[in-house]
Structure formats: C-alpha cells, structure tokens
Amino acid sequence: MTKDEALKLALEALESIEWHGAGSCWVLDDEKVESAEAALREAVAQPEERNFCPRCGKRTADPTTIHTCTPPKENK
Numbered sequence: 001m002t003k004d005e006a007l008k009l010a011l012e013a014l015e016s017i018e019w020h021g022a023g024s025c026w027v028l029d030d031e032k033v034e035s036a037e038a039a040l041r042e043a044v045a046q047p048e049e050r051n052f053c054p055r056c057g058k059r060t061a062d063p064t065t066i067h068t069c070t071p072p073k074e075n076k
Helices: 003-015 030-045
Strands: 018-020 025-027
Touching: 003 030
Parallel strands: none
Antiparallel strands: 018 025
C-alpha cells in the first residue's frame, strides 16, 4: 500500500467520527480506524525511495538505479 493510499484511509476513518451530543460521546467506526492504523504503520515502515545523488542532486530515470559522483575504489 502506498503512503497516499494509507493517508486516504486515515482521512476516511477520521471523517467517520461523529459527536453525539445527547450521549456526550464520540462515535467511530472501529473497523475503519483499525484498518487506517494498520495502513499507516505499513506506509511509515516502507523505506524512503532514493533515486538521486546526495552530492550533486542528479536524478535518474530508473528509481532502482542510483547515480553517484564518487568513483569506485581501485583494487591494488
């Protein structure tokens, strides 16, 4: 699940919360809240995508390829 999908689920869970003044309590959909919590935990645990060189900022077209300005060390 992507971070955007997790955020959408969390927003839906928050929007489902209602205030019932007569009973002076908040009413929420437990299933939506639990689903959103699990999705957010999963999204936060995902590693950050890094397709740029931290030195020069050059980005690569392929997110699996990382450009680097540091030349490889020579074996002596």
